[in-house]
Amino acid sequence: MVKLWWEEARAGCMTVTDNDDSEPLNGDSIAIKDNIVTSTLPTTAASRILSYHTSPFEATVVKLLKQNGATISSKANMDEFGMGSHSQNSFNGPVLSLFKRDGVPLSPGGSSGGSAVAVATGNCWAALGTDTGGSVRLPAAYTGTVGFKPSYGLLSRWGVIQYANSLDTVGILAASVEDAAAVFSILNHYDAQDPTSLLPSVRGRIAANRRTFPKTLRIGVPTDYNIHELSSAVRGAYISTLQQLQNLGHTLHAISLPTTKQALSAYYVLAPAEASSNLAKHDGIRYGFRSEGPDALPRENLPLYAQTRGEGFGEEVKRRILLGAYTLSSEAIDNYFIQAQKVRRLVQRDFDRVFATQNPLLDSKPGGGGGGVDVIITPTAPTLPPTVDEVKKQSPVESYMNDVFTVPASLAGLPAVSVPMPLSDAIEMEVEGGDVKTTGIQVIGQFGDDELVLRAAEIVQNL
């Protein structure tokens, strides 16, 4: 039976150090989100439909960690197939944050909530998560950890159970930017087994375009991220971060990313549509959970595999599959799915217009010219984490709003990292002992500018 992180928390950290001291990770324990396959521990993506499933092979990212001396400590709980923002939609039971408000546990964020809590409690040195629309950055913001989503295609997805494959990215959770960067440099390799892995030619182009790290950063402040729902605690920490950066000599530039509002809607068309296709393979025939009795019951109006899928998938997964089936259906595909892909292009153009660096995936820069910014800095989430009781009261679409600041970078495939930032003194006095005392600040860079983003995040971390 799989040892999940909360069992590990009781048993203490499992760090068998039979590794050579010269290896970069030297026995460091790393938790793996349960949608990344491991051949020695079961991989369920927190779904009943994969309950007790153990993969016959290992994900490339896991293989690379082991080769570099890491110890895989446990599989981390999550939202089923990555579908959720609070890690409450899991067949294994909800993930609880280490923080509380009035005695009620807070949301750890999702979907990589288990990975974030494992790092925040010191139960492992670092953890792998996956980020489709913010699933590494949001839990990092809610648990006071660092969460890094690299550029799409840099880290191999071979052995990562798909949710929405045009957006899915392996991400890293760690206690510091330096630790996240160390794990990233070990995993950042081309993998021929992943057809979406960035080819050596693109990696070469990115390396050739790399500029020397500027002494002072040009920082973009998108006015479109200043929404009504931004809480005073988060706004205060955000303003303070920007002011401190300005005091250090970095320059701030108001920018506009006008497609931000439609980005969230586009994401909730694209991700469920891809999910409805990607999850079609889970039918219980070749692996995973299978209902008792025949696979179809025509008398009860149950088509082939419907009973297995009905019992095997959780409610949010079924809701998204159904939405995806609709937006891909012949009468809706043009107005929803294709339109969302066009909006996705506009989101990419928004970013290309403001960044100083050329997008290495494209030939020409629209508009462009001088005066672009090096990085964009935003809050990671609009509010501090809600309690798990508050999450229960939310409707499915209300919880979608949480992803408003993380989804645009996912649509454009950009590197983005969430760094914990202390709340201002006044706010901190109001919050009680067990509550969170940090919020997440997000640093976003141009496609391929992962190193620049990490170095800028390091500056934010050290404020």
Add this chain to the structure above:
Amino acid sequence: MHHLVRCTGLRAAGSLNASRRSAEFSTASIARSQKESILDIEKLLSRPTWSVSSLLPPKDSASDAPEVTSKQLHHLLRLSALPPPKDQQEEAKMLSTLSSQLHFVKEIQKVDTAGIEPLRSLRDETMQGEKEAELGMEAMKDALAQEEVRGKHHKRIRRRRDHTAAKQEEDWDVLGTAQRKVGRYFVVEGGKDK
């Protein structure tokens, strides 16, 4: 990334700050104040520009999202290989959820996207990238070398099996994770018709 010093342990809120500031930034700070004006960030962020809850369907009045009929819902569930609703109540709930989801996403329809090329996936779209992605004779060379022509009267092309690939496939027990099997076969049981 050798410049990054590895350290562990959660950063204590608000500590370690001033000491870590590097000297280069304090000199840069003086240089900047002379040539570039400072952005009044509090003023810039004093007024929110929009509300994300504007994407939610109105609580009291009916949503103007497209109507999905009961018949359509049953068709979509069948396409998704998911069971139909147990009763009227469950069906009403499914329809209402779908309607609020569609309200949430219909914001994209307000955007003029005439002439915009859809972004289908993040891949190399440069001229060089498109050229590399083309399958020419060069890329096919190895595969074509595996082909041989069999037969005299009825000539046909046969592919020789690649032994390294075949070996990997043989090492993998394809049926190993199946719950039900008969001999070398997976089992799909169709159930009896009406």
